[in-house]
Amino acid sequence: MKSKTSPSRVEPANVDLSVRLGPLTLRNPVLTASGTFGYGPEYAELVDLEQLGAIVVKGICLKPTRGNPTPRTYEVASGLLNAIGLQNPGVDGFIRDYLPFLRKFSTPVIVNIWGHTIEEYAEVARRFSGVEGIAALEINVSCPNIKEGSKLFGTDLDAFRRVLDACRAATRLPLIPKLAPNVADIGAFARAAEDAGADAISLINSVPGMAVDIETRRPRLANITGGLTGPAIRPIAVKLVWEAARATRLPIIGMGGIMEAAHAAEFLIVGATAVAVGTASFAEPRTAARVVEGLRDYLARHGLASVRALIGTLQR
Amino acid sequence: MKSKTSPSRVEPANVDLSVRLGPLTLRNPVLTASGTFGYGPEYAELVDLEQLGAIVVKGICLKPTRGNPTPRTYEVASGLLNAIGLQNPGVDGFIRDYLPFLRKFSTPVIVNIWGHTIEEYAEVARRFSGVEGIAALEINVSCPNIKEGSKLFGTDLDAFRRVLDACRAATRLPLIPKLAPNVADIGAFARAAEDAGADAISLINSVPGMAVDIETRRPRLANITGGLTGPAIRPIAVKLVWEAARATRLPIIGMGGIMEAAHAAEFLIVGATAVAVGTASFAEPRTAARVVEGLRDYLARHGLASVRALIGTLQR
Amino acid sequence: MIIEDAAVAGQERRAGGYYLLSLRSPKLAALARPGQFLHVRLPAPADTLLRRPFSIFQAAEGEVRILYKPVGRGTHSMTALQAGDVLSVIGPLGNGFPPPAPGVHPVLVAGGYGMAALYLLAASAPRPGTAFFGGAGAADILCVPEFEALGWKVIIATEDGSLGARGRVTTPLDAWLSASARPRPIEFFACGPNGMLKAVAERAAAAGARAWVSMDRSMGCGVGACLTCVQRVRAPNGEAVWARVCKEGPVFEAGSVVWEEIE
Amino acid sequence: MIIEDAAVAGQERRAGGYYLLSLRSPKLAALARPGQFLHVRLPAPADTLLRRPFSIFQAAEGEVRILYKPVGRGTHSMTALQAGDVLSVIGPLGNGFPPPAPGVHPVLVAGGYGMAALYLLAASAPRPGTAFFGGAGAADILCVPEFEALGWKVIIATEDGSLGARGRVTTPLDAWLSASARPRPIEFFACGPNGMLKAVAERAAAAGARAWVSMDRSMGCGVGACLTCVQRVRAPNGEAVWARVCKEGPVFEAGSVVWEEIE
Numbered sequence A, B: 001m002k003s004k005t006s007p008s009r010v011e012p013a014n015v016d017l018s019v020r021l022g023p024l025t026l027r028n029p030v031l032t033a034s035g036t037f038g039y040g041p042e043y044a045e046l047v048d049l050e051q052l053g054a055i056v057v058k059g060i061c062l063k064p065t066r067g068n069p070t071p072r073t074y075e076v077a078s079g080l081l082n083a084i085g086l087q088n089p090g091v092d093g094f095i096r097d098y099l100p101f102l103r104k105f106s107t108p109v110i111v112n113i114w115g116h117t118i119e120e121y122a123e124v125a126r127r128f129s130g131v132e133g134i135a136a137l138e139i140n141v142s143c144p145n146i147k148e149g150s151k152l153f154g155t156d157l158d159a160f161r162r163v164l165d166a167c168r169a170a171t172r173l174p175l176i177p178k179l180a181p182n183v184a185d186i187g188a189f190a191r192a193a194e195d196a197g198a199d200a201i202s203l204i205n206s207v208p209g210m211a212v213d214i215e216t217r218r219p220r221l222a223n224i225t226g227g228l229t230g231p232a233i234r235p236i237a238v239k240l241v242w243e244a245a246r247a248t249r250l251p252i253i254g255m256g257g258i259m260e261a262a263h264a265a266e267f268l269i270v271g272a273t274a275v276a277v278g279t280a281s282f283a284e285p286r287t288a289a290r291v292v293e294g295l296r297d298y299l300a301r302h303g304l305a306s307v308r309a310l311i312g313t314l315q316r
Numbered sequence C, D: 001m002i003i004e005d006a007a008v009a010g011q012e013r014r015a016g017g018y019y020l021l022s023l024r025s026p027k028l029a030a031l032a033r034p035g036q037f038l039h040v041r042l043p044a045p046a047d048t049l050l051r052r053p054f055s056i057f058q059a060a061e062g063e064v065r066i067l068y069k070p071v072g073r074g075t076h077s078m079t080a081l082q083a084g085d086v087l088s089v090i091g092p093l094g095n096g097f098p099p100p101a102p103g104v105h106p107v108l109v110a111g112g113y114g115m116a117a118l119y120l121l122a123a124s125a126p127r128p129g130t131a132f133f134g135g136a137g138a139a140d141i142l143c144v145p146e147f148e149a150l151g152w153k154v155i156i157a158t159e160d161g162s163l164g165a166r167g168r169v170t171t172p173l174d175a176w177l178s179a180s181a182r183p184r185p186i187e188f189f190a191c192g193p194n195g196m197l198k199a200v201a202e203r204a205a206a207a208g209a210r211a212w213v214s215m216d217r218s219m220g221c222g223v224g225a226c227l228t229c230v231q232r233v234r235a236p237n238g239e240a241v242w243a244r245v246c247k248e249g250p251v252f253e254a255g256s257v258v259w260e261e262i263e
């Protein structure tokens, strides 16, 4: 099929897929979403990690953390509910047990971080500074289980700003705050990130949700509520990325329900500079690599020699 | 299958399905959701309107309104995006063209209302006061196309309060504000509704969303963004109803992705007093009637003689 | 309008990639009028929610038939249907074609599945007329034997010239219209892409003839409740208003359609 | 661990409502070890996202086989699979059973699909032992001929008494264990509901025997990435830590499992 918008065809092999996320240059715009690709080794037997634009590892806080009781996930219509509760090996455990493996690859490693307090966020950021093999920090402010007083960092603009300021002061690593979807005005958070000196933003984190077993009347997740991910949330994510892209000049990593290259293209068209594949990896571990190839073909078919020519080109 | 929670069996025919929504008593807790069942006559050849707990008609404002250009809906994974844009015949058109038909049934009619300004909301509420055949007003504050200045009535707590105060002052009809899902703290809106003298609340309205045709790079909806409904949003809706139920003593009409009786039971268990069937009616016009029968069987099987014994009984 | 779980009586592949699906339903067959449609629930809806609309092609002997082309997920899933399967159907829906006026020569213009949508009209017309069928190639020209069996003259145009005249359907239509010996008065009945319908509307206006066009809009409820399928038309007082293609349509008098507002 | 689009070699219905699904895959057949599992993508995923885990029942002659029961949407959709269909499979996954220690009499205890999960172990054991199978009724007792063909003694208990002893599998097991003439030393290998596994763990502790239990947890990724399937176990230093059933399990030394924390 030939596109109306651009008549000339480009050879897929000649398409330039590289993008810049602030100071980072990525060979392609397709990342793994935090929490859905482990710490690297889990999928390495099935997926060539060199094909990924970057690896974003599961959220790390200061100390090893137990997370929630089980059941932790529940499948719903076109989606997945999860309440893993941020189980993780802590900063030292990650550096000791996983980073040496990840350093063997040329693929940039982005560490998703969080803390119970603003001080802990800053401390984690500081501890990762200067550690070899870490390209950037993604700041997870949108975890429903962590709050300052009654304010959630991801949905309260002031708390959000304070977390970012503290992290910014603690490290020179590129910072990528990850925005929560359940806010009335995503643009305000995007602008606050820009003002705080973030290098990019990523969105969306999972959407708060819940399901009940009507026979036992108990919640399907031990934590009662969890985060909804997968195709069900894609329209919500595309809309928020579009809105955020109009509010900030920061590059955006878009995610939410990407299962194939066409879905990634949607995010790029509304203004994302890169995308992340999450839940889809569980169904098909090679999704991210396939999205890379599918994007290449799509761009070639549309006569676009660079993926950058697609970003933010929504027609009205 | 026998439930662990209640050994004694009840005959389905003996189950009491009636519920109270503030001053209203409904024969059963299953309503049609505004905008998905027209103004009554559209489905009357296929569905016995006497089987419904109440009919909630499509949103009405003061004057006939044109709504959005087409395309107005787009099907997505387990969901539907819509941007009808509140096309409606206006207060007088509704009273003239539809109300006489609806008065022929014993089923209570709830009119979903909206306005471009706070004054218009109040005026619409006033105009419906004392009109025979109207049981209550559902106040749609969560339409993304209507705002006061830059504040959306559905996501700005102050604007929300002012709309409710104005409507409350304008009518003695039962008022049911309908809450928007895209807020950080639904409990605050539920409490504000209670404080303003609302008689019940309903939630959720559709979730803002968007989709793009990657071949033309144009939005799938003429309005660019729309509202996501259907099974995709059910976990989001169940979670928000659960949260709202813990924040207020007002009865709640829960909705979002109900396709069968089991889904309705989920909403009741987390605290809804009634439910509304929306998008499912497009797929299967008799969904609401089937949910009524399915709930009856479920309650009987669990030895519950009244649906009220199920409401808010989530086990922990 | 009824809703029914209809048994599939059979399904066969036809030329041009179309499928002929027959449903056992004496009630629908008795109610169906030319130009009306069925709203069909997909056999395995899974993550698709909406029904799909299809014109009633034939209705006889207790069966209704549709002729459809697999273009997307829904229609592809329908190709697996076999005799004995059950399909939920709402119908007959919409305002169909009025009967051709007596003493007037009926002219049909069709593209795509429009040939199927016009068959019942052709079969019920007081007298056979002339049918113009257009398509990209020979494979897109459907139902010619069926129309000829009714005594209609079928004139074909294909864009690649593989059958009939080369070009759009308007090429032979314009030639026919300008022939001095053609039947008069005439009345148009058309179903196909919007561009074609608009072209027919223009010819009709120029010829001082009435034209009825059946429009294709993507649909939600199919019964007038959701306001998905709206089309601008002129009310009798000249004002532009919304009409629901599923309810006031799918057939409109061509003169009433506000063509400028069609994307 | 590999990922492969495997061709279905065949599928047949077995007793007790189970299905035997054979997949052509020389690689998986060569890699498979007792107690490991496959993570299978559903044939028509539609609105289901996750794969489903199944124990490897048999692996031979270039084929791997699973024995599964349709219990929900995913497994029901699998029953339509036919020879020639293609299924995406990740496997073999998990840490299986260690080989039975030489000179020790192996004792199997199984409920549900556990009988299938233990077959490869039975087939590879240095010598046949005794297998205890439990279920609600005769229909739930699987694979007895297969185990007997390997020379194992199979002892059955059903809750309704329709086959073997009446009662739980522990009834004949306890009787066997208290018989003075029974083989010694013994080692347990068990797969079934958690309650059964815990009962086996208690018998093993009392008998001073080692026991290996294969646990069933609902899974996300199947490869250790999502942390869905975690189970509390005791680390060598005695501390309770999470183990991933899909990675460190599904087989655990019974003494290391923190049974109190199992719902």
Ligand SMILES: Cc1cc2nc3c(=O)[nH]c(=O)nc-3n(C[C@H](O)[C@H](O)[C@H](O)COP(=O)(O)OP(=O)(O)OC[C@H]3O[C@@H](n4cnc5c(N)ncnc54)[C@H](O)[C@@H]3O)c2cc1C
Pocket (backbone or CB within 6 Å): C037, C052, C053, C054, C055, C056, C066, C067, C068, C069, C070, C071, C072, C073, C074, C075, C076, C113, C116, C117, C215, C216, C217, C218, C219, C250
């Ligand atoms: C009143 C009416 C009568 C119809 N009668 C027939 C008929 O007799 N035979 C027949 O084959 N089709 C008919 N159609 C069109 C038919 O409804 C669509 O082809 C069908 O809905 C597509 O469903 P899908 O799930 O396969 O495609 P989708 O997955 O919904 O879409 C696939 C592709 O088809 C396009 N598409 C979707 N809906 C339409 C549409 N309504 N018109 C044009 N393109 C569309 C989309 O843009 C997309 O590119 C009729 C439509 C209407 C409104």
Ligand SMILES: Cc1cc2nc3c(=O)[nH]c(=O)nc-3n(C[C@H](O)[C@H](O)[C@H](O)COP(=O)(O)OP(=O)(O)OC[C@H]3O[C@@H](n4cnc5c(N)ncnc54)[C@H](O)[C@@H]3O)c2cc1C
Pocket (backbone or CB within 6 Å): D037, D052, D053, D054, D055, D056, D066, D067, D068, D069, D070, D071, D072, D073, D074, D075, D076, D113, D116, D117, D215, D216, D217, D218, D219, D250
């Ligand atoms: C390591 C491992 C090995 C397994 N091996 C086998 C096997 O060899 N043969 C076999 O038949 N099954 C096996 N299972 C169980 C099998 O994975 C489930 O039956 C299957 O996932 C259910 O999918 P579904 O879509 O049909 O059901 P769902 O729709 O997911 O669920 C339907 C019902 O089944 C229950 N259910 C779902 N998952 C499980 C589960 N893991 N255990 C128990 N109940 C569940 C749900 O609570 C629900 O009531 C194994 C599970 C694990 C973890």
Ligand SMILES: Cc1cc2nc3c(=O)[nH]c(=O)nc-3n(C[C@H](O)[C@H](O)[C@H](O)COP(=O)(O)O)c2cc1C
Pocket (backbone or CB within 6 Å): A033, A034, A035, A036, A058, A059, A080, A082, A084, A086, A112, A140, A178, A204, A205, A206, A229, A230, A231, A233, A255, A256, A257, A258, A276, A277, A278, A279, A280, D226
């Ligand atoms: C099992 C699971 C665990 C997750 N853990 C994290 C996490 O630790 N930190 C984080 O920022 N996001 C986490 N996420 C959210 C994802 O990174 C991503 O934002 C979300 O899943 C949306 O993308 P998807 O729809 O493609 O899955 C997790 C998601 C899932 C499904």
Ligand SMILES: Cc1cc2nc3c(=O)[nH]c(=O)nc-3n(C[C@H](O)[C@H](O)[C@H](O)COP(=O)(O)O)c2cc1C
Pocket (backbone or CB within 6 Å): B033, B034, B035, B036, B058, B059, B080, B082, B084, B086, B112, B140, B178, B204, B205, B206, B229, B230, B231, B233, B255, B256, B257, B258, B276, B277, B278, B279, B280, C226
């Ligand atoms: C086509 C369409 C039109 C709608 N119109 C209105 C409306 O006019 N007023 C309103 O309050 N909600 C409207 N809604 C929202 C529904 O009432 C309901 O809140 C929502 O669809 C969620 O329920 P569901 O998932 O069961 O559809 C509309 C929804 C749809 C799909």
Ligand code: FES
Pocket (backbone or CB within 6 Å): C218, C219, C220, C221, C222, C223, C224, C225, C226, C227, C228, C229, C230, C244, C245, C246, C247
């Ligand atoms: S399709 Fe719903 S109004 Fe026409």
Ligand code: FES
Pocket (backbone or CB within 6 Å): D218, D219, D220, D221, D222, D223, D224, D225, D226, D227, D228, D229, D230, D244, D245, D246, D247
């Ligand atoms: S299933 Fe994902 S870690 Fe085990």
